[in-house]
Amino acid sequence: MKMPNAVDKFRDIRPYNDDEIQPAIQRVIKNDEFINAIICFRFSKIAKFMGFLLTPLLRRYFLYKWGGINSIDEMQKVVGGYMEHMIASTTTGFTYSGLDKIDPTKNYLFVSNHRDIAMDPAFVNWALYSENFKTVRVAIGDNLLSKPYVSDLMRMNKSFIVQRSVSGIREMMKSLGQLSDYIFSSLQGESNIWIAQREGRAKDGFDKTEPAIIKMFYVNGKKQKISFSDYINKLNIVPVAISYEFDPCDQQKAQELYDKAQFGEYKKSKYEDIESIVRGITGKKGRVHVAFGQPLKGEFSDAETVAQEIDRQIYKNYHLHSSNFIAAKQDISSIDIADQELFNARLQGFKPELQEIVLKMYANPVSNHIK
Template structure:
């Protein structure tokens, strides 16, 4: 880790020395044990948790006692990711890495469809081509449980503090985040960050210029001109495209209720449930497209956002699900694929079907410009 790491202590990923203490905290967390048991053994956990918890703790102590470094944790996570890909996708593919250098660090600005899976698929493609895995930006709204925060920071995640209030605190948070991203890129790691806060629930991928402005907070403080600073970050747009979205109905429900009543109230564990659904749900074919580094002179954050959007739209991999939903080029799609997707839509609650269809169709419109 960099020598000046202490100023990032509240947001940075854990280092080697912090892995085992974090593992012990997670294993000793009753909430973590209850979450695992209720997911794996929903019926038994209601009556036998007092027996199952000690057994589960012993299991995790056995499995995780030898993990004492970031590299070892990444190996463990890699095994879980491989299992997830083998069991929940029909195909995984990627493109564009031939244009990047494994010895360089990049700021990957990605479209955002799934809380946990987007960076996992990006990392898997990088691993397959012998690139280093990335540090992952994650909002503190997902870290309300201490064990979740520990798990994420053990896996090279750093915290975007969205919950801070007050102008002074917000500016301090932005400066620290911007400085951390720059320091990571210059010293030891690539970065993954979503193009905007929150997932694109409607299928529209749109970069928020505020993200680009956040990148420049550190550069502005150092009095580096905007075009020069942006070039120094090695920004690479990334498009992650799923043939099937395991959370499509959940997203549609939120959009529907917002449209109908102007509000949507999340349940207490909804974010955690979305993470689990995204990991365990069937995804069909998943493709990750890496764009080209931004090397031109961009004068404004809006100019940068426009270029990121352009590359994401152009590189987005259109699956049969997208084309069927948009009623485009269906003559080239097998009758089996058409029937399977239509059956999926029919299984959706009637009031949500149109919203889900639009979710799959919208990337086609973006691609065709």
């Protein structure tokens, strides 16, 4: 039986239910900003002159494609079609490993390194879907949901909201408690969870788990008076290492790091997060690999020890590409000449002041793996 709204304590952060999918789709299709965004990104050359003609055509197209979707499963199948096309057109190969070591009948909290806003959980999901595991509910920060249509799109695709913009200690603790409770309830119920190991992408290529994320997990356990170690074991945390041969957003990340180092700050443009999402989806990625680790089991004294074990597995399992070895100047003799030329050509396409930053971005996973 469906929970009445009066006791739906996760309503403001959870993904949409089946009966909320079609109303959300209708809101998205009617949203002028959504249609304009599609026109600008997909039809940029004719947007200025033909936008008024494309708007009604796009609305009819989306109504035709999405008008019959009335459940999460149906939406996931549509997204699956988009994923197949994206993998074929933007990668030179997608692989995964480690799923043979976990049980598809159990629920897991997948904690992954974070390189791309949309594609990290999408690739994890695609690997799970390919092996008949349940797909994940995806944690996404409310800083990315400033546009109503973006929030609708994310929540109809199994995303739940991490409320980072709350202010005040009391509101912050209430938000953390709700999030912690939601994650645990999902795992005890019918769903896997994906969450990044840190707030924000690792723009320098140095993956590091924030202990604050682990502390958030335990807020609900502390409330239930369950010991820290026992609660961590209940969560079935699986570290995940996602590696891209090429990062579609590497130039933008390098520019941000350069500006912060030179001027002390970096000013985001108004639609930069949305542009990063689009660039991550449509940009060339080369080879992509998702490596699943083993569930965390054993004694853990505090959040730092859990974070260290997640990092250890991510560093160990991270699939190093030729781009990483070339940037780190290691084992280059065994790397194909064509791969070296491709990476060097990419590097030369950046402004001189960004090239060293980009090299470190690709080299850092090698340093961490050697540890």
